[in-house]
Amino acid sequence: MEMLAKKIEEKPVEKILDKDAQLTPRRIVGELDKYIIGQKNAKRSVAIALRNRWRRQQLSPELREEVAPKNIIMIGPTGVGKTEIARRLARLTNSPFIKVEASKYTEVGYVGRDVESMVRDLTEISKNIVREERATEVSETAKANAEERLLDLLLPPPVSSKKTADEKIEMDEIGHKHYQETREKFRKYLREGKLNERSVELEVEQRILPMIEVVSNTGIEDLDINIKDMLGSIMPQKKKIRKVKVSEALTILTQEEAQKLIDMDKVIKEAINRVEQSGIIFIDEIDKVAGRESGHGPDVSREGVQRDLLPIVEGSTVSTKYGAVRTDHILFIAAGAFHVSKPSDLIPELQGRFPIRVELDSLGKEEFIRILTEPQNALIKQYVELLKTEGVDISFAEDAIAEIAALAALVNDRMENIGARRLHTIMERLLDDISFNAPDQQESKFAIDAKYVKERLQDVIKDEDLSRYIL
Numbered sequence: 001m002e003m004l005a006k007k008i009e010e011k012p013v014e015k016i017l018d019k020d021a022q023l024t025p026r027r028i029v030g031e032l033d034k035y036i037i038g039q040k041n042a043k044r045s046v047a048i049a050l051r052n053r054w055r056r057q058q059l060s061p062e063l064r065e066e067v068a069p070k071n072i073i074m075i076g077p078t079g080v081g082k083t084e085i086a087r088r089l090a091r092l093t094n095s096p097f098i099k100v101e102a103s104k105y106t107e108v109g110y111v112g113r114d115v116e117s118m119v120r121d122l123t124e125i126s127k128n129i130v131r132e133e134r135a136t137e138v139s140e141t142a143k144a145n146a147e148e149r150l151l152d153l154l155l156p157p158p159v160s161s162k163k164t165a166d167e168k169i170e171m172d173e174i175g176h177k178h179y180q181e182t183r184e185k186f187r188k189y190l191r192e193g194k195l196n197e198r199s200v201e202l203e204v205e206q207r208i209l210p211m212i213e214v215v216s217n218t219g220i221e222d223l224d225i226n227i228k229d230m231l232g233s234i235m236p237q238k239k240k241i242r243k244v245k246v247s248e249a250l251t252i253l254t255q256e257e258a259q260k261l262i263d264m265d266k267v268i269k270e271a272i273n274r275v276e277q278s279g280i281i282f283i284d285e286i287d288k289v290a291g292r293e294s295g296h297g298p299d300v301s302r303e304g305v306q307r308d309l310l311p312i313v314e315g316s317t318v319s320t321k322y323g324a325v326r327t328d329h330i331l332f333i334a335a336g337a338f339h340v341s342k343p344s345d346l347i348p349e350l351q352g353r354f355p356i357r358v359e360l361d362s363l364g365k366e367e368f369i370r371i372l373t374e375p376q377n378a379l380i381k382q383y384v385e386l387l388k389t390e391g392v393d394i395s396f397a398e399d400a401i402a403e404i405a406a407l408a409a410l411v412n413d414r415m416e417n418i419g420a421r422r423l424h425t426i427m428e429r430l431l432d433d434i435s436f437n438a439p440d441q442q443e444s445k446f447a448i449d450a451k452y453v454k455e456r457l458q459d460v461i462k463d464e465d466l467s468r469y470i471l
């Protein structure tokens with residue numbers, strides 16, 4: 001047992017980060033290509049930035065300290081894939097990753113979340129990742145231990161007979177052997193699930209203070225006072241005997257055993273290490289805090305948020321409930337549409353902390369055709385599958401897809417350009433009838449062609465006022 005626990009703890013950090021070794025820039029771009037059409041420059045930049053995290057890990061400790069991350073700012077109109085790139089990137093990398101919205105933060109001293117909380121949240125995410133990894137590592141051992149405990153409950157071992165007279169020992173050995181045999185039989189039944197319906201009495205910790213948990217979600221969380229932990233150590237732990245089914249008991253005991261096997265201090269140390277060495281914070285909607293102090297209204301705090309962001313991006317120490325976290329090597333990727341404001345509206349100091357700028361292209365008909373069909377989660381595929389669940393078979397002719405794309409581009413031109421989001425509104429409108437009638441449809445095959453697209457949408461397209469509301 002002890003040896004096993006040791007082996008688990010000594011698994012080196014590098015092993016886990018090794019998974020990132022295979023993530024070359026080319027691979028990263030390849031993965032992003034599966035979901036995002038075009039935007040080559042943006043993909044390349046984030047891929048290089050991500051790879052640089054790994055490269056830095058390979059350096060000697062002294063040099064490693066010197067290499068600062070090259071933060072990126074992605075600029076592009078609405079609906080062209082900025083957030084989508086972040087979302088997909090998050091699933092690719094094994095680094096702790098968080099996506100936040102700049103507009104959610106307020107200057108220190110104002111009501112709302114202060115920017116430091118993004119680092120706290122990232123640390124929490126990292127902790128969960130590491131704990132999850134450890135839990136997987138110990139799961140076999142935990143299961144085995146739980147099984148033993150459950151067998152003890154089902155078949156209490158005979159009381160030690162050491163104190164009895166000498167001549168009885170032989171008998172006891174036979175008795176012991178007999179017990180072992182029965183135990184193994186029970187084990188077999190247990191594994192076969194034959195005992196699942198039986199009940200056992202289990203001592204479980206009672207969840208106390210549910211009220212506090214609710215309260216602690218409402219803002220004081222940022223004070224980083226873990227009230228439950230605090231009170232928990234004062235109040236005596238309440239245990240309760242519960243009668244549970246064997247199958248449930250196995251789950252409970254396995255969880256308990258896993259908890260015993262995981263050294264939370266080590267988990268936290270490792271979690272903080274990962275945040276500091278390879279954490280990534282994606283700040284979306286950065287343009288919403290751009291704009292210098294205008295002197296009136298709520299704008300005043302925008303510049304404040306930017307000022308608060310400076311030290312974090314630059315490198316400072318944020319205290320979290322798990323300990324101090326240094327932000328020097330966290331990679332920041334910011335994104336914004338910058339419709340109203342320009343990147344140059346950000347305070348100069350902050351601009352300087354994002355040395356890499358990439359612009360995303362606005363999308364036209366050709367891109368729309370590809371977006372509709374190519375990505376693994378392409379809209380057309382989604383609708384086809386959704387309707388299939390109703391037994392309705394729809395197919396799109398090539399000219400139908402071209403027509404949808406052309407209309408989306410047209411409406412974007414004529415009204416507001418909302419990028420690929422326009423495809424969603426157009427598709428909804430196009431399939432409105434089929435969607436509504438699908439469950440009680442006699443006809444179960446629909447071949448959608450350009451003619452159908454035109455028919456369904458021409459009224460709305462012709463009437464600008466109408467399309468303003470519907471599309």
Ligand SMILES: Nc1ncnc2c1ncn2[C@@H]1O[C@H](COP(=O)(O)OP(=O)(O)OP(=O)(O)O)[C@@H](O)[C@H]1O
Nearest residue numbers: 035036037078079080081082083084337371420421
């Ligand atoms: N280049 C693209 N390839 C595939 N899908 C895209 C592309 N651009 C946008 N989309 C789709 O359009 C929708 C909106 O994209 P996204 O959320 O990335 O926009 P954004 O650039 O972050 O816009 P905003 O500035 O308004 O936040 C998503 O469903 C996304 O999948």
Ligand SMILES: [Mg+2]
Nearest residue numbers: 082083084284
């Ligand atoms: Mg976005």
